[in-house]
Amino acid sequence: MAASIIFIVISIAADALIFRGQPVPLGLFTILAVLVALLLIFVLPARRYRAWGYDVSEDELHVQNGIWVRIRTIVPFGRVQHIDVSQGPIERRYGVGVLTLHTAGTRSSAVHLPGLEMAQAERMRDEIRGKIRRDLV
Amino acid sequence: MTLQTIADRRLHPATFVTRTIRSLPQYMLGIPAAVGFMSDSGFHALLLFAAAGLAAASFGAYLFWRRFAYGVGAQEIVIESGVLHRQRRVIPFERIQDIDIERGPLARLFGTAKVRIETGGGAKDEGNLDSVGLSEAYRLRAVLRRRDSAATAAVAEDKYAVEPGQEPLLFHMDLKRVLLAGLFNFSLVYIAVIFGSFQYLEALFGIDVMAMEWVEPARSLAAAATWGLTALAILFILLLGVTAGVLRTIARDYDFRLTRVSGGLRRRRGLFTLSEALIPFNRVQLSIIRSGAVARLFGWFRLEFQTLSADAGKAGNQVAAPFGREQEIWRVLAHVSPEDLPPEQDYIRVSKRHILRQSLRWTAWLVLPIAGASIVWPWALGLLLLLPFLIGAAALQWRHHRYCLTPVCLYVRQGFMSRRLWILPYERIQGLAVDEGPLQRRLELATLAVDTAGASALRPLQIVNLPVAQTQALADKLLDLHRKARALASMREPLRA
Numbered sequence: 001m002a003a004s005i006i007f008i009v010i011s012i013a014a015d016a017l018i019f020r021g022q023p024v025p026l027g028l029f030t031i032l033a034v035l036v037a038l039l040l041i042f043v044l045p046a047r048r049y050r051a052w053g054y055d056v057s058e059d060e061l062h063v064q065n066g067i068w069v070r071i072r073t074i075v076p077f078g079r080v081q082h083i084d085v086s087q088g089p090i091e092r093r094y095g096v097g098v099l100t101l102h103t104a105g106t107r108s109s110a111v112h113l114p115g116l117e118m119a120q121a122e123r124m125r126d127e128i129r130g131k132i133r134r135d136l137v
Numbered sequence: 138m139t140l141q142t143i144a145d146r147r148l149h150p151a152t153f154v155t156r157t158i159r160s161l162p163q164y165m166l167g168i169p170a171a172v173g174f175m176s177d178s179g180f181h182a183l184l185l186f187a188a189a190g191l192a193a194a195s196f197g198a199y200l201f202w203r204r205f206a207y208g209v210g211a212q213e214i215v216i217e218s219g220v221l222h223r224q225r226r227v228i229p230f231e232r233i234q235d236i237d238i239e240r241g242p243l244a245r246l247f248g249t250a251k252v253r254i255e256t257g258g259g260a261k262d263e264g265n266l267d268s269v270g271l272s273e274a275y276r277l278r279a280v281l282r283r284r285d286s287a288a289t290a291a292v293a294e295d296k297y298a299v300e301p302g303q304e305p306l307l308f309h310m311d312l313k314r315v316l317l318a319g320l321f322n323f324s325l326v327y328i329a330v331i332f333g334s335f336q337y338l339e340a341l342f343g344i345d346v347m348a349m350e351w352v353e354p355a356r357s358l359a360a361a362a363t364w365g366l367t368a369l370a371i372l373f374i375l376l377l378g379v380t381a382g383v384l385r386t387i388a389r390d391y392d393f394r395l396t397r398v399s400g401g402l403r404r405r406r407g408l409f410t411l412s413e414a415l416i417p418f419n420r421v422q423l424s425i426i427r428s429g430a431v432a433r434l435f436g437w438f439r440l441e442f443q444t445l446s447a448d449a450g451k452a453g454n455q456v457a458a459p460f461g462r463e464q465e466i467w468r469v470l471a472h473v474s475p476e477d478l479p480p481e482q483d484y485i486r487v488s489k490r491h492i493l494r495q496s497l498r499w500t501a502w503l504v505l506p507i508a509g510a511s512i513v514w515p516w517a518l519g520l521l522l523l524l525p526f527l528i529g530a531a532a533l534q535w536r537h538h539r540y541c542l543t544p545v546c547l548y549v550r551q552g553f554m555s556r557r558l559w560i561l562p563y564e565r566i567q568g569l570a571v572d573e574g575p576l577q578r579r580l581e582l583a584t585l586a587v588d589t590a591g592a593s594a595l596r597p598l599q600i601v602n603l604p605v606a607q608t609q610a611l612a613d614k615l616l617d618l619h620r621k622a623r624a625l626a627s628m629r630e631p632l633r634a
Contacts, residue, residue: 059620070578074569076616078623104445105567105588107597 054113056124059131061101063113073111077131079103085121097121101128142210142227144217148202149270151247156198158243161191207266209280214254216264228264232256234420234445236278240271240411250274254281304396304403307469308458315390318460319383321432390459397472402457416455420445421473422589423561423598425454426466430554440466442473445590454593474560476545484539484550490580491538491602495531497576500524540600545622547587547615549600559598564622565589569612573605583608587615 047067055062064072084100091097091114099113099121116124200220207216213229237253244250252274254264269277310318391408401417425441432438438461441454458469467478503520510517533553541548549559568588577583583605587598603611 060616068575070573072571074571074612074616076566076568076619078620079567103567103588104590106590106592106594107570107586108568108588111568 049115052113052115056127061111061113061128063111073108075101075103075108075111077128079105080128080132083125083128085118085125087118099124142208142213142215144206144208144215144225146207146209148205148207148266149247149249149268149273150202151249152205152268153195153198153202155243155247155249155268156201157191157195160194160197207264209277214264214281216266226264228254228256230281233281235415235417236281237415238274238278238413242409244268245411252277304398306394306396307402307472308393308395308461308465310390310393310406310460312391314460315387315393316383318390318437319386320379321429321437321460322382322386323378393459395457395469402469402472404455404457414455416442416444416457418473422565422591423559424470424473425560426470426558428556432460433556436462438463438466440469443589443591443593470560474546474562476543478558478560479541479543479548483543484541484548486539487535487600487602488582488604488607489535490582490604491535492528492531494576494580494582494602495534496524496528499527499531503527538601542614542618549598551599561587561589561598562622563615563618564626566615566619569615571608571612577602581605585611 048065051065051067051070053064059077061075061077062072063075064070081102081104083102085097086100087097095118096115097118099116101108101111101113103109103111113121201218204220204223205216205218207214209215213227214233216224216226216228218224218226234255237255239251239253240249241251247268248271249268250271251268252266254266256263266274266277388408388410390406393406394404396403396405398415400419401415403413403415405411405413421442421444423443425443427439427441428437438458439456440458440461441456443454458466461469503523507517507520510520530553537550537553537556539550545562547559547561547563549557549561551557551559566587567590570586570588572584572586573582574584581604582602585600585603585608587600589598592598600608600611
């Protein structure tokens with residue numbers, strides 16, 4: 001959202017300064033920028049939210065996300081090195097958190113599951129912690 | 138505990154000399170060259186600057202030596218270093234993967250060695266002792282190995298008892314083999330180095346290579362070049378590349394020896410810098426047998442192990458046998474993997490739609506540049522005739538991409554020019570991912586990526602373009618096999634705290 005606001009401001013400035021007096025209709029870029037911003041702020045987040053999904057099975061956590069490339073990440077509990085529950089400032093306001101599983105792998109070294117209610121995130125964290133078996137990789 | 142460990146040992150005094158020598162190029166050549174280049178001060182001033190450079194280099198080396206100390210405590214090793222920015226690094230024993238001992242030519246002269254302490258964390262967690270006396274290096278390694286729980290565990294698990302001093306030689310490269318390997322390691326890097334050094338000559342000694350007497354006739358000769366001369370020039374460059382490759386390979390892999398020790402393999406190699414590394418079995422995540430396009434035609438293969446400490450300085454995998462016959466590779470692999478390679482017919486192919494998808498993707502990548510180029514050069518459109526070749530390449534890729542599940546490992550073959558065979562024991566799986574790109578979704582395909590510790594981000598283990606249902610089933614099967622393998626492993630050894 002911040003990015004799109006900046007983008008709009010820059011477009012308005014560009015419109016006013018550069019394109020004045022050009023055959024391009026005045027305000028074209030501003031309109032385009034506003035349209036893109038509307039898309040980014042209202043349409044896309046809802047789509048992205050629906051694209052996130054998770055499933056806690058007996059031995060693994062499945063996390064699915066992505067619109068363009070759909071990715072389903074599977075982390076066996078026995079492989080989890082440690083778990084974080086974190087909140088940025090905006091997340092803190094709405095009471096949601098991000099559950100992050102860390103493994104020794106490369107691609108799955110940090111598997112995020114955002115948008116969980118804090119209580120649920122902490123419950124999941126404790127549940128998974130109980131299932132971690134500590135031994136050598 | 139960590140506060141009590143005193144860093145009470147100094148590096149070997151020869152460190153002062155080796156560091157001075159090593160930093161000479163920048164002090165004595167670089168700076169004077171820059172100064173000489175900028176002002177026509179003449180040779181005497183140049184000498185003065187060189188002498189000042191030497192003094193600066195020695196002083197810097199002395200400060201480094203003075204401010205470096207290390208100590209071995211009860212549970213960790215402590216390294217204190219830094220002249221201006223002091224740093225105290227504590228490395229607990231259980232984090233240590235291994236101790237590498239490296240001996241460059243200077244170190245061989247002075248009887249010292251550089252000790253590298255490897256942890257799983259990468260460069261920021263490593264410890265470097267550059268350099269200690271050779272006997273001290275061996276002593277450190279013995280002490281740290283004895284106290285390292287991971288290494289003792291590896292030795293305990295290993296039923297193969299090896300007498301120290303009688304390590305069986307598993308793989309060896311004599312000079313002939315190393316030279317042959319060098320021939321396959323073509324390298325054009327040094328051409329740039331050679332041409333770059335011409336600039337230095339000019340700055341240092343006032344010699345202008347370009348104004349020399351032979352350049353003008355050569356230039357006019359080149360202007361009147363016929364096909365024959367051009368071919369000769371290309372041949373010359375190729376020869377240079379081959380020579381550079383051979384020299385590099387000799388320097389790195391001279392007298393390559395792979396021996397069996399308790400709990401792992403020990404690898405020694407190098408001509409100027411003798412490097413010694415241990416590959417503990419319990420750190421090996423997976424094995425890769427690779428071969429380049431040309432090398433395979435002659436029957437040469439390369440065996441690598443992906444280990445836990447994916448050290449950025451070593452480019453990921455540990456090489457166990459850089460250039461060997463298939464039989465030799467298998468002989469080494471038998472110590473790591475308990476079973477034989479499955480026969481060819483057991484492998485399962487991926488979907489034939491792989492050909493379609495890859496062709497479409499490559500075409501998409503090429504169409505735009507070709508269209509853009511054809512605006513300027515209309516004949517670029519002729520490049521579109523390459524399309525059948527793309528389809529052929531995709532078909533070859535499909536033919537050579539297959540996988541196989543045995544009771545112990547997952548085998549994946551990939552690539553038709555430069556080929557890879559991945560061998561992954563199920564218990565080493567760290568995570569799985571099923572990816573579906575937009576085109577894949579339309580074609581009902583998916584890619585299964587298997588994540589392991591220390592994997593390369595550029596070349597991960599992937600089974601590309603399987604039918605979606607088969608991908609899900611394979612993922613579930615792998616998880617099941619992984620669980621069973623881990624259960625079996627934890628029954629064999631008691632859980633560690």
